[in-house]
Amino acid sequence: MNLNTLEFRSDNCGSAAPEIIEALVRANQGCAVGYGADALTTELNSKLSEVFETKLRVFPIPTGTGANALALAATGTPFGAVYCSPEAHINTSECNAVGFFGSGLKVSPIEGTHGKVCPIFLENNLNSAGFGQAHKSQPVALNLVQATDLGAVYSTDEITHLSALAHARKLTVHMDGARFANALAHLACSPAEMTWKAGVDILSLGVTKNGGLLSDAIVVFNPDIANNIDFHLRRGGMIWSKMRFASAQILAYVENDLWLRLARQSNAAAQQLAQGIQLIPGARLIAPVQANELFVEMSATALDRLANQGVLFYRRGPELARFVCRWDTTTKEVEQLLTLIQTGLST
Ligand SMILES: Cc1ncc(COP(=O)(O)O)c(C=O)c1O
Structure with missing residues (x-):
């Protein structure tokens, strides 16, 4: 990476x-x-x-x-x-x-x-x-x-x-x-x-x-x-x-x-991300996180900031982002993303 x-x-x-x-x-x-x-x-x-x-x-x-x-x-x-x-x-x-x-x-x-x-x-x-x-x-x-x-x-x-x-x-x-x-x-x-x-x-x-x-x-x-x-x-x-x-x-x-071991890893990363996002004011999950994909609403400005800071994700609308966790997504990567979302929303 x-x-x-x-x-x-x-x-x-x-x-x-x-x-x-x-x-x-x-x-x-x-x-x-x-x-x-x-x-x-x-x-x-x-x-x-x-x-x-x-x-x-x-x-x-x-x-x-x-x-x-x-x-x-x-x-x-x-x-x-x-x-x-x-x-x-x-x-x-x-x-x-x-x-x-x-x-x-x-x-x-x-x-x-x-x-x-x-x-x-x-x-x-x-x-x-x-x-x-x-x-x-x-x-x-x-x-x-x-x-x-x-x-x-x-x-x-x-x-x-x-x-x-x-x-x-x-x-x-x-x-x-x-x-x-x-x-x-x-x-x-x-x-x-x-x-x-x-x-x-x-x-x-x-x-x-x-x-x-x-x-x-x-x-x-x-x-x-x-x-x-x-x-x-x-x-x-x-x-x-x-x-x-x-x-x-x-x-x-x-x-x-x-297959289950790999899926459990990406699901666990998605859970870690979901739990963190639920604690961030201004970010909202639009569907339950039950696998390895997250759909998160937040302001367009906050999403622009994330993109400018090097976070790679797909936009599903001006205020909707999709984040996908891979089997090889690390805990550290999730923590870094959460920090960037939090700071992006609080500045
Ligand atoms: C739910 C779902 N079905 C099918 C596919 C298609 O897979 P592929 O890109 O290998 O054609 C995808 C790919 O993103 C998908 O997310």
């Missing part, structure tokens, strides 16, 4: 965990067949089936956007609609990759708080969707972002309730788990409880943001979806040829609970 800056822009800015780099070095021996027919990818399928306590299929994929768009493309028809929260990454930040890879799939935001889909609004939308009417996009999937794009976490009861509403109308439930391990660490439940046991059919499993290097994954719990997914991935140019290296990263990620 540059000594004159404090990095709070994104968990994407963090380093990769040494365990993952070591796994890549170990995988770099001899030859292995490409496109996922290798031994490490077979092992990855068994390992994640064990971790999630069910038979599943894993498809390592380069990006979270690709995982979301292709997972959703595999769930529906080109004239379908995907429900999500207004803040959902597929709605705000993926250049309509869902529509592109889904050959016209529509993203339909549903209101809620803290980046969640509200079950009442979901039910209202389902009731007025016009199923079977050729004039209307046909709802095909529900997208839940876990942890949400405002740093909150759905409880397993909330996921179960929303999934039941979606399944009652034959929608597929997709979880965008770009920060899956952060949410899992927060809930302290099992991966199964946060996914298929609560009704999730298909998951974008984030790895890169939480100490990974270059691979996320699509995890399919519902075998009906898995039948088509290879075709969507191949057509979208999203199948690694040297797949063993992608699989090696994800294997190392879950081995010995590395």
Whole structure:
């Protein structure tokens, strides 16, 4: 890190965990067949089936956007609609990759708080969707972002309730788990409880943001979806040829609970920051801090001061900042940021 800056822009800015780099070095021996027919990818399928306590299929994929768009493309028809929260990454930040890879799939935001889909609004939308009417996009999937794009976490009861509403109308439930391990660490439940046991059919499993290097994954719990997914991935140019290296990263990620250890570190840094911010007059958290992202309101002048003093963060509005803690964010960095916020607000 540059000594004159404090990095709070994104968990994407963090380093990769040494365990993952070591796994890549170990995988770099001899030859292995490409496109996922290798031994490490077979092992990855068994390992994640064990971790999630069910038979599943894993498809390592380069990006979270690709995982979301292709997972959703595999769930529906080109004239379908995907429900999500207004803040959902597929709605705000993926250049309509869902529509592109889904050959016209529509993203339909549903209101809620803290980046969640509200079950009442979901039910209202389902009731007025016009199923079977050729004039209307046909709802095909529900997208839940876990942890949400405002740093909150759905409880397993909330996921179960929303999934039941979606399944009652034959929608597929997709979880965008770009920060899956952060949410899992927060809930302290099992991966199964946060996914298929609560009704999730298909998951974008984030790895890169939480100490990974270059691979996320699509995890399919519902075998009906898995039948088509290879075709969507191949057509979208999203199948690694040297797949063993992608699989090696994800294997190392879950081995010995590395993913939880890394997520606990970034969550703990976020808690330290949140607790400090709550004590600073003039700064206000706009959503509960349950993972590793914080959204903080303060005056535009105070935010300008922070930026001028070398704090790297993203502005989500003139008076709204997003701070993200990485697995390798230190206690000292958090303390320095708190001091700068405090002095910026009191001068
Ligand atoms: C919630 C969420 N989903 C998906 C993504 C997309 O990941 P990528 O940038 O790897 O495409 C991000 C990235 O910031 C994200 O925050």
